[in-house]
Amino acid sequence: MKRIIEQKFAVPYTYPVIFSENIFNVGDQTLADLLDNGKGGKAFFVIDSGVSDSHPELISQVKAYATAHQEKFKLCAEPLIVPGGEASKNDPQYYEKVVEATHLYGIDRHSYIVAIGGGAVLDMVGFAAAVSHRGIRLVRIPTTVLSQNDSAVGVKNGINFFGKKNYLGTFAPPFAVLNDFNFLKTLDDRDWRSGISEAIKVALIKDLDFFEWIEKNATALASREMEPMQELIVKCAQMHLDHIAGKDPFEMGSSRPLDFGHWAAHKMEHLSKYEIRHGEAVAMGIALDSTYSFLKGMLTEGELNRIISMISELGFNLYHEVLSGEMLLKGLEEFREHLGGELTIMLLSKLGKGQEVHEMDQSLVLEAVEKLKVFQSDRLIAN
Amino acid sequence: MKRIIEQKFAVPYTYPVIFSENIFNVGDQTLADLLDNGKGGKAFFVIDSGVSDSHPELISQVKAYATAHQEKFKLCAEPLIVPGGEASKNDPQYYEKVVEATHLYGIDRHSYIVAIGGGAVLDMVGFAAAVSHRGIRLVRIPTTVLSQNDSAVGVKNGINFFGKKNYLGTFAPPFAVLNDFNFLKTLDDRDWRSGISEAIKVALIKDLDFFEWIEKNATALASREMEPMQELIVKCAQMHLDHIAGKDPFEMGSSRPLDFGHWAAHKMEHLSKYEIRHGEAVAMGIALDSTYSFLKGMLTEGELNRIISMISELGFNLYHEVLSGEMLLKGLEEFREHLGGELTIMLLSKLGKGQEVHEMDQSLVLEAVEKLKVFQSDRLIAN
Numbered sequence: 001m002k003r004i005i006e007q008k009f010a011v012p013y014t015y016p017v018i019f020s021e022n023i024f025n026v027g028d029q030t031l032a033d034l035l036d037n038g039k040g041g042k043a044f045f046v047i048d049s050g051v052s053d054s055h056p057e058l059i060s061q062v063k064a065y066a067t068a069h070q071e072k073f074k075l076c077a078e079p080l081i082v083p084g085g086e087a088s089k090n091d092p093q094y095y096e097k098v099v100e101a102t103h104l105y106g107i108d109r110h111s112y113i114v115a116i117g118g119g120a121v122l123d124m125v126g127f128a129a130a131v132s133h134r135g136i137r138l139v140r141i142p143t144t145v146l147s148q149n150d151s152a153v154g155v156k157n158g159i160n161f162f163g164k165k166n167y168l169g170t171f172a173p174p175f176a177v178l179n180d181f182n183f184l185k186t187l188d189d190r191d192w193r194s195g196i197s198e199a200i201k202v203a204l205i206k207d208l209d210f211f212e213w214i215e216k217n218a219t220a221l222a223s224r225e226m227e228p229m230q231e232l233i234v235k236c237a238q239m240h241l242d243h244i245a246g247k248d249p250f251e252m253g254s255s256r257p258l259d260f261g262h263w264a265a266h267k268m269e270h271l272s273k274y275e276i277r278h279g280e281a282v283a284m285g286i287a288l289d290s291t292y293s294f295l296k297g298m299l300t301e302g303e304l305n306r307i308i309s310m311i312s313e314l315g316f317n318l319y320h321e322v323l324s325g326e327m328l329l330k331g332l333e334e335f336r337e338h339l340g341g342e343l344t345i346m347l348l349s350k351l352g353k354g355q356e357v358h359e360m361d362q363s364l365v366l367e368a369v370e371k372l373k374v375f376q377s378d379r380l381i382a383n
Numbered sequence: 384m385k386r387i388i389e390q391k392f393a394v395p396y397t398y399p400v401i402f403s404e405n406i407f408n409v410g411d412q413t414l415a416d417l418l419d420n421g422k423g424g425k426a427f428f429v430i431d432s433g434v435s436d437s438h439p440e441l442i443s444q445v446k447a448y449a450t451a452h453q454e455k456f457k458l459c460a461e462p463l464i465v466p467g468g469e470a471s472k473n474d475p476q477y478y479e480k481v482v483e484a485t486h487l488y489g490i491d492r493h494s495y496i497v498a499i500g501g502g503a504v505l506d507m508v509g510f511a512a513a514v515s516h517r518g519i520r521l522v523r524i525p526t527t528v529l530s531q532n533d534s535a536v537g538v539k540n541g542i543n544f545f546g547k548k549n550y551l552g553t554f555a556p557p558f559a560v561l562n563d564f565n566f567l568k569t570l571d572d573r574d575w576r577s578g579i580s581e582a583i584k585v586a587l588i589k590d591l592d593f594f595e596w597i598e599k600n601a602t603a604l605a606s607r608e609m610e611p612m613q614e615l616i617v618k619c620a621q622m623h624l625d626h627i628a629g630k631d632p633f634e635m636g637s638s639r640p641l642d643f644g645h646w647a648a649h650k651m652e653h654l655s656k657y658e659i660r661h662g663e664a665v666a667m668g669i670a671l672d673s674t675y676s677f678l679k680g681m682l683t684e685g686e687l688n689r690i691i692s693m694i695s696e697l698g699f700n701l702y703h704e705v706l707s708g709e710m711l712l713k714g715l716e717e718f719r720e721h722l723g724g725e726l727t728i729m730l731l732s733k734l735g736k737g738q739e740v741h742e743m744d745q746s747l748v749l750e751a752v753e754k755l756k757v758f759q760s761d762r763l764i765a766n
Contacts, residue, residue: 002413003402005621007536007556009628010393019386030385039725103545109634110723131514133721134541134552135633153390158517162486169517170553173390238388245392250518251492338516340493342422 013249017153017177017241019234023141024061024180026068034139034176035073035112042076044107046098046125048117050084051143054186058116073112076105084117086274088124089159089166098128102136109133112175116141118191119151119278123169126157130172137175143183145195145229146279149236153177155249164334165266171250179237181230192224193315194279197261199236200311201286202243205260208352210235215306218313256339257354260346261285264323267331271322283316284323287375291368293347296361303351312379319376325366332360396632400536400560400624402617406524407444407563409451417522417559418456418495425459427490429481429508431500433467434526437569441499456495459488467500469657471507472542472549481511485519492516495558499524501574502534502661506552509540513555520558526566528578528612529662532619536560538632547717548649554633562620564613575607576698577662580644582619583693584669585626588643591735593618598689601696639722640737643729644668647706650714654705666699667706670758674751676730679744686734695762702759708749715743 016034023031035041045062052058059079066075080101082094098113107113113136115125122140129138142152158169184192196214203211213235214221217228243258265285268276276284287308294304312318336343342358349355406414418424428445435441442462449458463484465477481496490496496519498508505523512521525535541552567575579597586594596618597604600611626641648668651659659667670691677687695701719726725741732738 002404003617005400005617005624006397007400007624007628008395008397009632010395011633012391012393014389014391017388017390021385037723099544099551103547103550106720108720108723110725127514131510131551131553133550134539134554156517161482164486167486167516168482168514170514170555171517172553234386234388241388241390245390249392250394337489337491340420340491342493 013173015174015176017179017237019179019181019230019237021181023178024058024065026065031065031114031139031178032069032072034178035114037073037110037112040071041073042105042107042111043073043114044076044101044105044111045079045114045116046121047079047081048084048088048121048143049081051117051183052081055183076107076111077101082117082121082124084121086120086160086269088121090274092159092161095124095128095159098125099132102128102132107132107136109136112137112139114139114141116143117147118142118144119147122147122152123157123166124159126172126174127159127169130157130170135172138172140174140177142177142179144187144191145184145233146191146198147195148179148184149195149233150198150240152179153237153240155244163270165270179233181226181233184226184229189224189315190277190280193222194277196221196232196314197279197283197286197311197316199232201260201282202236202239202258204286204290204307204348204351205257205346205354206239206352210239211351215310218310222313222315256344257346257356260354261289263335263345264288264328264331267328267334268320268322271327272320276320276322280316283311283314284318284320284372287311287318287372288323288365288368289345289347291371292360292364293349295364295368295371296347298347298349298355303348306351308375312375312382317376318379319369319372323369323372325369328369329362329365332362332365396556398557398559400562400620402562402564402613402620404564406561407441407448409448414448414497414522414561415452415455417561418497420493420495423454424456425488425490425494426456426497427459427484427488427494428462428497428499429504430462430464431467431471431504431526432464434500434566435464438566459490459494460484465500465504465507467504469503469543469652471504473657475542475544478507478511478542481508482515485511485515490515490519492519495520495522497522497524499526500530501525501527502530505530505535506540506549507542509555509557510542510552513540513553518555521555523557523560525560525562527570527574528567528616529574529581530578531562531567532578532616533581533623535562536620536623537627546653548653562616564609567609567612572607572698573660573663575612576605577660579604579615579697580662580666580669580694580699582615584643584665585619585622585641587669587673587690587731587734588640588729588737589622589735593622594734598693601693605696605698638727638739640729640739643737644672646718646728647671647711647714650711650717651703651705654710655703659703659705663699666694666697667701667703667755670694670701670755671706671748671751672728672730674754675743675747676732678747678751678754679730681730681732681738686731689734691758695758695765700759701762702752702755706752706755708752711752712745712748715745715748
């Protein structure tokens with residue numbers, strides 16, 4: 001006897017992505033309402049040391065906020081401070097600390113973990129929350145441009161392992177995302193700038209108007225004007241969210257359009273031991289794949305120049321010595337492996353329009369690197 | 384400015400649950416077809432030592448099968464043998480070994496991990512597969528009654544941690560489930576019997592006809608007749624699958640109807656250091672909650688007696704010394720915590736109909752335990 005039952009179902013997800021300011025003012029109800037599960041929700045806060053260093057008042061603010069809203073939620077322990085940046089994902093002890101906290105403080109599936117920080121810390125905490133009790137509610141409070149407009153609004157988490165980025169992780173939508181623009185004010189210039197590269201990325205593959213808007217606002221963005229930055233973040237987050245909701249939220253297929261510029265970026269970050277920040281690497285990765293698209297005859301020289309000028313005007317470098325030929329080509333192979341055998345790389349067929357290819361011409365990749373070197377020296381001369 | 388974007392999407396899942404025999408005969412295409420991803424799928428096998436001990440020919444059969452179907456899939460390494468039973472979930476080294484294998488052998492999101500074994504091994508391997516690269520395709524080949532009719536057809540995985548069952552885990556539907564009835568022939572009597580308790584469970588809370596079918600076939604099942612056992616497994620798996628697809632597959636709410644009889648079972652397993660097997664504990668847990676339902680006035684004495692007789696006739700014990708009052712009540716508290724603050728326990732309002740309650744009368748729980756003690760001594764006298 002052979003019998004087959006076809007199992008079929010869909011799992012619905014919904015979560016709010018909120019853009020706001022001063023969320024820890026005791027008069028602001030937003031966070032307290034999120035943490036109110038109707039029976040006095042337990043909340044555990046994990047804070048990026050970069051954020052608590054720049055905002056020394058934050059921990060006492062969090063405590064005062066919890067006291068003021070104790071009928072809605074309770075802190076179940078002192079906030080846990082973890083290192084910011086990739087350090088939090090490279091050393092598994094931080095992931096383990098968060099998991100252990102869920103055990104020590106009885107944080108269950110109807111309690112909340114609130115993570116405040118940059119994308120790396122949110123990724124790490126998100127992984128710990130996702131696997132403890134098969135998923136504790138996670139409220140993400142992203143504090144950088146990059147996390148507010150990109151990583152924190154999405155459905156992924158993870159830590160690095162075996163020296164490979166995000167080797168361990170899950171797809172797990174957050175319970176809510178709460179962006180506070182105030183955190184952006186204390187970012188250093190590199191982090192302010194870094195997040196813009198994800199906006200350039202979605203604009204280039206999906207939306208010419210948005211690309212031209214960034215072009216027009218590049219100087220204002222580079223000089224840290226808050227209003228265009230807020231507009232950029234909301235627009236970029238919306239595009240990211242639409243993309244996820246559009247199809248294949250958990251990336252079961254092999255198409256990965258949002259990885260435009262990312263195959264080289266991942267490798268560069270790793271080779272530089274994370275001295276190059278993600279957004280900086282993505283900017284160079286975009287420059288590389290755009291240049292490759294030009295060399296391949298897919299983009300005109302005028303289009304390429306607009307991209308290179310914009311990236312340059314925003315203050316990004318276009319080349320770094322880790323972009324050496326051999327290691328870079330190894331990155332291409334690793335990306336192929338990561339995708340599961342078939343290489344899929346997003347390139348550009350024009351501004352605002354991505355096009356996937358399934359092979360890359362190695363000698364053209366190396367030629368593109370050489371061109372970036374030239375762009376970079378022109379850039380240095382121009383400044 | 385405050386803006387809110389409501390993100391909303393659904394993630395569709397589909398997987399086949401296949402019931403068959405002799406799946407490693409080289410002439411059988413079923414498994415090879417599952418592992419054929421169109422570009423020569425890579426497959427990594429993890430095998431329960433209990434299964435490979437009872438089937439010493441299995442490893443060479445797997446290799447011969449892979450050789451015969453090499454145009455469809457390839458073994459990327461020697462099969463990994465891991466201990467059977469809770470040992471595989473209690474010691475994290477086995478989980479870590481599977482994760483490490485994905486790294487060592489380049490097993491990616493379009494490759495396959497094939498796990499052959501009882502529910503515990505499938506849970507452990509499933510967790511490793513779910514978090515490596517954010518999810519590698521998992522083909523489950525369950526080999527026990529319990530895993531074929533219950534755990535392996537579902538969407539959960541996990542390992543034990545901090546001395547708590549399934550503390551770490553995810554919801555992750557398998558790529559496919561392939562049941563081979565042949566594996567049942569070599570089960571010891573305890574494992575043959577164990578899986579029947581999950582069928583009694585779903586019958587009692589959902590389906591009087593199925594309960595009466597089990598009643599009628601209890602003697603045949605106890606004497607290891609294969610035909611009714613196959614029928615029981617397919618029916619129970621179907622009910623389990625329907626329940627998952629019905630609503631809330633990933634258990635985001637707090638209703639847990641399929642946990643009927645399980646709160647006490649989890650505690651008993653742990654207290655006995657897993658000397659009591661899951662299905663045996665569930666049988667006693669069902670007896671306990673049924674007796675409690677009777678004491679609470681929800682079931683008649685006649686209904687209770689039918690349940691107790693059936694469990695007894697199938698060869699299960701009704702009482703074990705770990706069912707001491709104090710520890711058991713602690714189990715109730717842990718279950719409440721596990722559910723997230725509010726206790727939800729499934730009881731019976733009649734045969735074939737569950738009813739959830741949100742509190743348990745502690746003195747009645749202790750009284751129910753005393754009654755089980757009496758049922759057990761009657762049972763021993765009767766045999």
